[in-house]
Amino acid sequence: MALKSPAVAMGILSRITRRSFSTSKVLSSKPVTVRDALNQAIDEEMERDESVFVMGEEVAQYDGAYKVTRGLWKKYGDKRVIDTPITEMGFAGIAVGAAFAGLRPICEFMTFNFSMQAIDHIINSAAKTFYMSAGAVPVPIVFRGPNGAAAGVAAQHSQCFGAWFSHCPGLKVIMPYSSEDAKGLLKAAIRDPDPVVCLENEMLYGVPFPMSDEALSNDFVLPFGKAKVEREGKHITVVCAGRATETALQAANTLAGQGIECEVINLRSLRPLDFDTIARSVAKTHHIVTVEQGWPSCGIGSEICARLMESPSFFELDAPAWRVTGADVPMPYAASLEARALPRPPDVLAAVSAVLSNA
Amino acid sequence: MALKCGVRVFKLNTIRQAVRLLSTHSSPEAVQNAKVGDFPGARAPYVTELKFLSEASYDPIPIYRVLDHNGQVIDGREEPNIDKETLLNMYKTMVQLSQMDKIMYESQRQGRISFYMTNYGEEGIHVGSAAALSPSDLVFAQYREVGVLLYRGMTVTEIVNQCYGNCEDPGRGRQMPVHYGSKQHNIVTLSSPLATQMPQAVGAAYALKRVPNNDRCVICYFGDGAASEGDAHAAFNFAATLDCPVIMLCRNNGYAISTPTREQYRGDGVGARGAPLGLRTARVDGTDPLAVYRAVAAARGRALAHNQPVLIEAMAYRVGHHSTSDDSTAYRPAEEIHKWNSEESPIRKFRQYLEQKGYWDVESDEALFKEARNRVVKTMQEAEKKKLPPWKEMLEDVYYEMPPRIQKQVKQMEDHLKNYGEHYPLDKYQPE
Numbered sequence: 001m002a003l004k005s006p007a008v009a010m011g012i013l014s015r016i017t018r019r020s021f022s023t024s025k026v027l028s029s030k031p032v033t034v035r036d037a038l039n040q041a042i043d044e045e046m047e048r049d050e051s052v053f054v055m056g057e058e059v060a061q062y063d064g065a066y067k068v069t070r071g072l073w074k075k076y077g078d079k080r081v082i083d084t085p086i087t088e089m090g091f092a093g094i095a096v097g098a099a100f101a102g103l104r105p106i107c108e109f110m111t112f113n114f115s116m117q118a119i120d121h122i123i124n125s126a127a128k129t130f131y132m133s134a135g136a137v138p139v140p141i142v143f144r145g146p147n148g149a150a151a152g153v154a155a156q157h158s159q160c161f162g163a164w165f166s167h168c169p170g171l172k173v174i175m176p177y178s179s180e181d182a183k184g185l186l187k188a189a190i191r192d193p194d195p196v197v198c199l200e201n202e203m204l205y206g207v208p209f210p211m212s213d214e215a216l217s218n219d220f221v222l223p224f225g226k227a228k229v230e231r232e233g234k235h236i237t238v239v240c241a242g243r244a245t246e247t248a249l250q251a252a253n254t255l256a257g258q259g260i261e262c263e264v265i266n267l268r269s270l271r272p273l274d275f276d277t278i279a280r281s282v283a284k285t286h287h288i289v290t291v292e293q294g295w296p297s298c299g300i301g302s303e304i305c306a307r308l309m310e311s312p313s314f315f316e317l318d319a320p321a322w323r324v325t326g327a328d329v330p331m332p333y334a335a336s337l338e339a340r341a342l343p344r345p346p347d348v349l350a351a352v353s354a355v356l357s358n359a
Numbered sequence: 360m361a362l363k364c365g366v367r368v369f370k371l372n373t374i375r376q377a378v379r380l381l382s383t384h385s386s387p388e389a390v391q392n393a394k395v396g397d398f399p400g401a402r403a404p405y406v407t408e409l410k411f412l413s414e415a416s417y418d419p420i421p422i423y424r425v426l427d428h429n430g431q432v433i434d435g436r437e438e439p440n441i442d443k444e445t446l447l448n449m450y451k452t453m454v455q456l457s458q459m460d461k462i463m464y465e466s467q468r469q470g471r472i473s474f475y476m477t478n479y480g481e482e483g484i485h486v487g488s489a490a491a492l493s494p495s496d497l498v499f500a501q502y503r504e505v506g507v508l509l510y511r512g513m514t515v516t517e518i519v520n521q522c523y524g525n526c527e528d529p530g531r532g533r534q535m536p537v538h539y540g541s542k543q544h545n546i547v548t549l550s551s552p553l554a555t556q557m558p559q560a561v562g563a564a565y566a567l568k569r570v571p572n573n574d575r576c577v578i579c580y581f582g583d584g585a586a587s588e589g590d591a592h593a594a595f596n597f598a599a600t601l602d603c604p605v606i607m608l609c610r611n612n613g614y615a616i617s618t619p620t621r622e623q624y625r626g627d628g629v630g631a632r633g634a635p636l637g638l639r640t641a642r643v644d645g646t647d648p649l650a651v652y653r654a655v656a657a658a659r660g661r662a663l664a665h666n667q668p669v670l671i672e673a674m675a676y677r678v679g680h681h682s683t684s685d686d687s688t689a690y691r692p693a694e695e696i697h698k699w700n701s702e703e704s705p706i707r708k709f710r711q712y713l714e715q716k717g718y719w720d721v722e723s724d725e726a727l728f729k730e731a732r733n734r735v736v737k738t739m740q741e742a743e744k745k746k747l748p749p750w751k752e753m754l755e756d757v758y759y760e761m762p763p764r765i766q767k768q769v770k771q772m773e774d775h776l777k778n779y780g781e782h783y784p785l786d787k788y789q790p791e
Binding site: 079096 | 497499529530531533534538540542547548550551552555557558559560561562563564565566567569589590592593594596597600601752755756757758759760762763764
């Protein structure tokens with residue numbers, strides 16, 4: 001594989017780290033980064049269940065390319081934290097086979113961009129074997145790693161695979177935004193009897209979020225298919241997941257200053273998709289915008305729009321839905337172009353005003 | 360596998376170096392020559408002559424066999440000690456397999472099932488390996504190993520029901536024909552994409568290795584074509600680096616659909632890839648069930664005693680067409696097929712061996728063929744009459760627990776059938 005440098009985005013990461021999040025309620029005095037929350041989740045589940053193990057490139061002695069597995073190799077040793085040769089199809093296949101034989105592998109892709117070399121094992125084997133074996137062979141496995149755009153790493157390292165994996169029955173797909181999301185969803189994924197794809201975001205790894213005492217406990221798990229209303233509002237529903245939640249919340253802040261109250265829904269899991277929460281919100285706001293980093297065609301936003309069309313929620317809408325997505329081009333390298341290829345708060349503002357003025 | 364030329368070169372250099380050292384002026388190069396290079400990636404002697412290795416640098420891996428063409432044991436010390444009952448069971452499985460293939464193949468031609476693959480010519484690999492394993496060893500098969508399933512105790516009825524996708528199909532009508540699986544017999548459900556079973560087998564072996572006092576290994580079957588997939592290399596490399604108790608058994612039958620091995624690879628077959636990657640490797644005559652038995656039994660011992668991965672390349676010939684979607688006479692001469700179907704037939708060879716031991720005779724053989732054939736015909740007729748799996752099977756087992764979206768669809772279908780069931784051929788489906 002080509003470029004696998006964790007350090008490229010450090011400048012931007014530290015800028016994000018300094019950014020304040022006025023939208024999150026402060027539940028605890030202790031802020032935890034998404035990276036540490038993921039680390040806690042894996043550590044606690046490895047402690048809890050001997051059959052859980054981690055494998056991937058650089059996950060052991062090097063502590064993971066993005067340090068998500070920091071300290072785990074020292075604690076659990078070679079048997080349960082395994083550095084592999086550089087063969088995505090190889091170690092994804094090894095992990096699937098280990099799950100067939102009763103273990104609970106956590107298969108780390110250094111980034112999901114490289115998971116394309118292993119996608120056959122994810123789609124054709126992990127997702128389908130329970131069905132094809134007539135329920136005889138469950139595949140309890142987690143594929144995890146950073147997904148979507150980082151910064152300055154261009155077309156082959158900046159892609160969101162949310163829609164790709166969500167397309168496939170048999171898989172569950174989660175996309176955490178905050179530290180609480182990350183911990184609760186990943187723990188649930190490790191305990192889940194089905195294969196789960198956990199799409200993290202490199203730019204969020206170093207961002208601290210407040211975590212409640214409940215979320216810090218060993219037993220904190222979040223159910224799949226339950227979205228989180230990050231911000232309540234009555235004028236328009238904004239649906240998002242993962243890092244797009246940050247963009248949506250920033251836009252919602254600005255709009256609040258203009259007297260427009262957005263209801264921001266963080267999906268948390270893409271499959272199963274919590275359409276009930278969306279429908280309830282639309283029944284209140286009668287307007288909707290979706291925000292995602294992936295491309296528009298056959299995207300998460302497209303799916304939400306289709307479900308709106310197929311449900312009574314359609315009659316609740318006072319205006320057509322709008323999607324805010326990544327630009328329909330491979331990611332360019334130059335910083336100025338890259339910024340314009342991803343949804344920014346002004347794009348959400350524009351979409352919201354277009355939808356509301358249509359009313 | 361001896362490194363012919365390399366060794367010679369090394370010796371030559373040693374002599375040359377000795378001569379140089381005896382001479383009055385020693386060059387720095389000669390001193391360097393005496394040393395061994397110790398790099399992280401390789402430890403090897405330094406030489407001053409550049410030499411590229413080729414496939415001719417190595418002797419071909421020899422083909423181990425116990426029986427000759429006439430079923431005679433060549434070297435008595437190599438004859439495995441297998442009891443009469445087991446030997447007869449091996450032979451009966453081979454005959455049952457060939458008869459089932461014949462009838463099921465015809466049944467596809469008649470449009471009764473959508474697809475089938477025969478195993479002709481490779482029966483010896485199936486029973487030889489299956490007999491050498493413990494029933495608890497985990498099998499990752501490709502798709503042409505149904506003899507292993509039969510030997511393990513899967514019945515003709517279960518196999519035929521799978522191909523017909525009826526209500527008694529252990530796979531509940533989910534998979535296309537010949538994609539068997541059986542948790543009871545430790546056979547992982549077959550997967551169509553070629554070679555995906557290879558890294559998965561290694562992963563399963565890794566899981567077994569972690570069990571305290573492990574007494575199980577994994578066997579992974581694959582063909583000469585599958586060995587060209589990237590997955591194959593990944594599997595070999597991981598088996599070695601993770602020290603997994605796995606037997607990688609290549610059925611080299613000469614053809615990947617229509618692609619002959621001479622177009623599939625260069626060099627000395629699939630076996631040549633084992634030792635350089637750190638797998639213990641042997642090549643055997645796949646038409647000789649006893650040779651396969653010996654190799655797999657020894658490999659199993661190594662795998663379990665030392666977590667040593669083993670590669671076995673069993674040489675054979677695919678006597679049948681690739682599948683029912685193929686007519687192989689378009690790309691290979693009929694005489695070639697005939698040779699492998701007669702003098703090199705594993706069934707014929709093994710029968711002669713049993714006859715020489717006094718375990719078998721012509722009358723028993725005729726009765727066995729007849730019985731095997733009748734069993735398949737009868738099973739097939741019964742399979743056709745059986746009801747189809749309940750419609751709900753379509754929606755089950757997508758997830759461990761049925762998600763609400765699918766539950767909703769089940770409910771809608773139930774309501775629909777309650778009102779309009781009379782318009783559907785529900786009598787063809789097994790009631791829930």
